Amino acid sequence: MGPFWRSVPLALHLPAHGRGRALAPDLRRLLRQPPGRWDLPELPGFGGPLEPEGTVAEAQRRAAALLGAERCWFGVNGASGLLQAALLALSRPGSRVLLPRNLHRSLLHGCVLGGLEPLLFDLSSDPLTGLWHPPKPRRLERVLAAVAADGGPPPAALVLVDPTYQGLAADLPALVALAHRAGLPVLVDQAHGGGEALAAGADLVVLSVQKSGTGLAQSAALLAQGERVAPAAIERALLWLQTSSPSALLLASAAAAIEHGASTAGRRQRQRAVVRAGRLRRRLEGQGLPLVANGDPLRLVLATAPLGINGLEADTWLLERGVIAELPEPGALTFCLGLNPPRDVEWRLPRQLEALRRALGGPPLPPFAPPPLPLLAAPELPIGVAWRSPAEAIPLEAAAGRVAAAPICPYPPGIPLLVPGERIDPARAGWLLEQQRLWPGQIADTVSVVAGS
Template sequence: MTSLLSLLRSVGGRSLHLPVHGRGAALPPSLQRLLRQPPGRWDLPELPEIGGPLEAEGAVAASQARLATALGVDRCWFGVNGATGLLQASLLAMAQPGEAVLLPRNVHRSLIAACELGGVMPVFLPVPFLADRGHPGAMSVAGLRRSLDTLPDPGCRIAAAVLVHPTYHGYAADISGLLDLLTARGLPVLVDEAHGTHLAFPSRSALPASAVHAGADLVVHSLHKSAPGLAQTAVLWQRNGRIDPERVQAALQRLQTTSPSALMLASCEATLDWMLSPRWPVLLEARQCDATTLATVLARAGVPLHSGDDPLRLILATGQAGISGLEADDWCMQQGLIAELPEPLCLTFCLGFAQHRGLARQFRRLWQRLLDEAGGEPLALIPAPPCDRVSVPVLLPDEALRRPATRLPVARCIGRIAAELICPYPPGVPLLVPGERMDAQRCAWLEQQHRRWPDQVPGMVKVLA
């Protein structure tokens, strides 16, 4: 059996996946200098002069306060267990057990887990589904208004709302318009901006607005998905007003490690400082220009691409050529081109912030070989899931998980209550949540997804006994 250490030493290929620092090529210069020191010198505990994200004193506390001021918000916390831990703590700070939270249907699975942990009822809001791509798009202001106008009574107080901006694929929303609708109802809003960290920082090009500057109460940024930090690093920003910062601090203490890595904390600081430096807009513009040129060259060469709002995400429309994105991913990986997100109809590459010299030539060559070997008639579109209305689970997710359950074929689950999460990862968007009742349409759709994506969507589902 190959060991992890030997794999880490030997993995090759062109990295078009997360983390977006391109295997170190685009890490902040100050962090690169730290990593050139003898390994282990930076593996330190929470010494008094260092402190930690939840400590009042020390270098980390001072850095967090300085960066909050720089971004024009009130509080900042570094995270060392990814955006996941910060998203979960944020939701638990906003809602008490027995309350409800509005969640877009394309919410990340970490927030479903937070609902389970906190005894919170998720109220799901529909988002557009792109049938030619087989995945969700960005929520629209008109769609959210319709949802709010037809909001059912969940049987408990709605405490807050969550938005996703941009999506995994880089589709951006009118975040200011969405926030206006929710705040007009008095709801505090958490925005999962894990894939849009770069939107909040100085730029020479026209980018979608960041929720940080649009007035969201809480915003979570990943520092490795859309910023050039080390994997597992993230940051939470807060504007005081509707959410007590002491509640956020208490929720973070429940979920964050008591032994944060000094290297991860240094990566948080170095990455954010780098993105606030005068050199960052120059680098960002260069990478976006490279990405736009790449997409233009590939499109002219006949490589089918889907459009998006983030040029650093390249969405290859494999289904148009009769090729599953899952099969294309396996084939590309064998050829040394490693993508980020395979799906039945497309394959998404994250170009990140490193340079990719010669990529257009390599991409064209490999695509032509793949067409010659596996191309055919366009694949059938994926119909939208039957989740086009606001929906409330029958039971709290944590209650559904605690009850006795049995596993049945999907076709025999009509009318039953789900007792497990079905969530292909990546992208981590739930198709079925514990506590939801499975009607005939949902079962038929899941059966179809199982046929196209058997490794990710099971043919058997755990339901309440």
């Protein structure tokens, strides 16, 4: 066995319950029961996410009230499944949907399922780390003006990702107000947030309760408020996409995590984690390690590029030494401390990051070039058509001029760098080649293009 297994790993990845240390107490109690006791079908009195009465319905009503929503539906296929249901609730086949370039791939899959046209808007990015910035209101204003001017039908909705995986947050109230003024309902992907988008006025919000709460992987919640989206449309879309045998364990996980997060014990737990995270952050900054300023105190984002290190290489190096980060990217490495950070993180992480800098550090990496994308663009071929078309794999070097038949999408974070149906112009082809160098092992030498395109 390699050195990785010789010591207990320093696990700084999701789920945020930290390998069980911070599990919601009700969930912990449930899991102590004999195996399988909790694996129940939709029994009378228990019900399911789409039943108006029963234990699940009551838990959903309580969760909605606690988070400030009018309605809540639990999901058992992650934020992915609920984002797709939300998209299908918002739009009819053939509609356009306004999506940011930092979208999670599940939204793209939702466009395929719903026969929707993604209208992708560009975001600025940080040249030091390559990370996407959340959109500023001025940018959204320009995007909405471009949409209004393009002569197409109005989009069915605007989708925003907030906060980002790295904990970067936008001025949501301003963005939502702009969209509403333009007549667009707003869906916020808060897979990494706690439902704050509701107070900002969002119509639909999707949470992944394992990413910023204390639930199990795959448990998620869809929250709704206001008159712009009919609950019946949401329930219809959930019916289309959800299993008819939702896991009682995952439903209990969503309920328990949301209730715990809003309880005094849950708030104290978070506060304790935030205090410890603050100490750790100050210590790392005291060592001169560059951390990205973000809005989530429990996500530490090391800017590796200024240290001369690619985040994916840093991740491999740390993994070999028992430190498991959450999200490696070319210019940064994100650590998720979770709601009960590991006991030894405060001395072990500073030591390991210092050793990383000494071992791999050098002059800062060159600035990251922004992707050569227009402010607003729709794929030239419908995404579902392109993705199902006869395709050929050609070297990336030869991709200029061809139409993509499959996405290029490093995972994590699952943000597509190329969307099926997009024509790859020479600037994009050059940028993709550069991305291949920056994401070692994550981007193939060949790209799938529509045959004859």
